[in-house]
Amino acid sequence: MDNLPIMQVLPELIHILRSSRAAVLIAEPGAGKTTATPPAFLNEPWLEGKSILMLEPRRLAARSAAVFMSAALGESVGQTVGYRMRMDTKVSKNTRIVVVTEGVLTRMLQSDPSLGDVGLLIFDEFHERSLHADLGLALALEAQSVLREDLRILIMSATLDGDRVSDFLGGVPVVDCPGRTYPVETIYAPASGNLPLEKQASAAVRRALAEQSGDILLFLPGEREIRRTQRELELSMLPDSTVLRPLYGQLSQELQNSAVAAAVQGQRKVVLATSIAETSLTIQGVSTVIDTGLRRTQVFSPRTGMPRLETVPVSKASADQRRGRAGRTAPGVCYRLWSQEEHHRLPEDNVPEIMETDLAQLALELAVWGVRDPAALQWLDAPPAAPFAQGAALLRQLGALDARGAITPHGRSMAALGAHPRVAHMLLRALELGAAPLACRLAALLGERDPFRGPATLDCDLTLRVESLLRYEHSAADAGGVDPAALRVIQRESRNFLQQLLTVGSATATHPLSSPERHSLSSPERQSPSTLDRLSMSSPVDLSLIGLLLSFAYPDRIGQKRGEGAFVLSGGRGAAMSKGQPLERSHYIVAAAVDDKVTQGKIMLAAALEETQLLEYHADNITEAAEVYWDPESSSVKARSRTMLGSLVLKETSHNRPTPEEIEEVLLKVIAEKGLDVLPWEKGVQQLRQRMMFMHALRKDWPEMSDEALIGSLDMWLKPFLQGMRSLRDLNRVPLSRALEGMLNWNQRQMLDKEAPTHITVPSGSRVPVDYENPSAPVLAVRLQEMFGQVNTPMLGGGRIAVVLHLLSPARRPMQVTSDLASFWRSTYFEVKKDLKGRYPKHYWPDDPLQAIPTNRTRPVK
Structure with a gap:
């Protein structure tokens, strides 16, 4: 470690944290910040009796960092250095440095807000800006200001805007450390034609093997693309010395170690990795990087109502991180499978997860902390108000928050599971029914990609997926139309869900949180640990409960049939499934995935729900209401009594007893709407x-x-x-x-x-109506002969507004428009007279109109 670049700045950083409560460390890739920084503080006096907690966003990086630091100390993991992550913990009473993943840090802060046994909290790779990292920092800052003035916080990153973070933390010192990198040549190599990603990637690997020496690191967006590219490469003619090593978070520890370790002498290693290899990990021997320019990120999906992994282009910052992996130990080369022009259009940096994901999980974590308004905490980027309000509304519907927004005992159990609130609520309700193994399979199916492929994906029935998963678990058969690799992942996640659920269920069974809820058959509070112990993935499942379990997760997606495969959902919107599906005959369904790209959502995954189940298990959300409404068919006000679940009308009865006030209110509303x-x-x-x-x-x-x-x-x-x-x-x-x-x-x-009379009496004696259509210029349309003898224009509005005179011919055609009658008599009348006298010779056209007798006849009566 002594020759790592980070060693040059550690004395400065140590000195800063002796007097400052926080600092920012910007260290380029290869500097050694992740593994060298934490041990450097072990002997500091202010740390005596306390430990160092380092947040590492990725499980593989967390485990590798703990292994590396332990090896440098000549120990095994779990002694001075250990780690904590979901389903995997290695610590002991002697552990002084604990590397944790994101959900674990949140749980630790919530269970002990003061972090009493922690002296230094390190946020590594903070530039990734995950939701839990932002949340962890916000909670840690409040703990520091209220409970622990002595708690040190260190933010570490390779690409972060250090000055911005420093200002956010109150102007704390920033330490910059250059990395130990070598020149990397960048080659832009966009694919020609519309080739699948695995073919583009395998072609780039073959090119790099031919043009470069040393090992290769290929960045792909996810596990599926890694497996497809590996198959493509295995079928191609690679040199005999080439070995393929996949690297992603769900791999076994042995395979991960194999990918990170140096290749056996005489072999060339090609590592097929996700973004997990961007930071914190050093993969021995790599001198060539191939970057597909894609990554998986968690984005809120309106289809499922939960965060979902989507494939998106990398940012320029991520591309530079990946490129730097080729220059760790010697000059290298980076092939980018896009054009230089496309590179200029990439975003500068990744969008913080807090700005684009579902915030129901964040709202739940804050409620456990005791915060209802995120503005009460300090945020580098504050959670957007509208998504946060939507998340809190969902939590109230799931029973995690009470009407005041405070956490309920049920909400605490949901938070302890660490799953999305929809899934957590479903799992806990399933535990009451003894249907936990089935619910765990559903949770995994919802969180992973669809195992159906080809024409099978056209059927949206989720029950068919569960049946395929059960057959696979029984015989590991590769059924047609089903992806066995996807089923393997779902099976593994199902087991993880059950293990976590049983842990939480046992805790609540031993330490009851509250009285039994609602219409529960047997709540976790009433189940004994021995009952929970008998649950396993081999327990029998009742497929008729699938729709009910989904309805717990999606109370806003319960659908009622309205014909031709179309359904109205309890949340108020409409959705439809493809024609000809068996599920379209169901009177009630639960839509687990809805494509919102069209006006009427397309149902992608659903299951049938029995009406008896709906009425029994959602009784608390069913309301009875009398309604006075406008009936468009009869164009009249009518009254009815309705039994409602959200926007669904479960039962309707007409009656004829609305009050006069109710009728009047409906009529007023109709007039306002229709005009x-x-x-x-x-x-x-x-x-x-x-x-x-x-x-x-x-x-x-x-x-x-x-x-x-x-x-x-x-x-x-x-x-x-x-x-x-x-x-x-x-x-x-x-x-x-x-x-x-x-x-x-x-x-x-x-x-x-x-001042605004309906008529004006003109000199002939006629009462002529005034036209007020233009309020600023009322019109008096009158035959010219009837105005003989009147000098001035008639006035309205108390003498302030002159009417606009439309002087008509005997045939009542406009001959002149004026608001100045006197001027008309003086200058225009004689020209008009010539024309009128020629057309109407029998009529009276005097030479002096002011001395003439007004008439409404052909000639005046003498």
């Missing part, structure tokens, strides 16, 4: 509304008469006139003039008749 045109707007009513609009334009204390304003105040001006009405036809009887006039006080009514 004011459903009301009887006769000509006189329209003019009244326009006159009132005219007055509102002059005086703002008058009521506003726009559609928006009238709809917004229906309950004030219209509701009193709806008594006894129930249908659209009845609305024709609404006394609309009275309703509008009711909006005015007595003075306003007098003013309306005076």
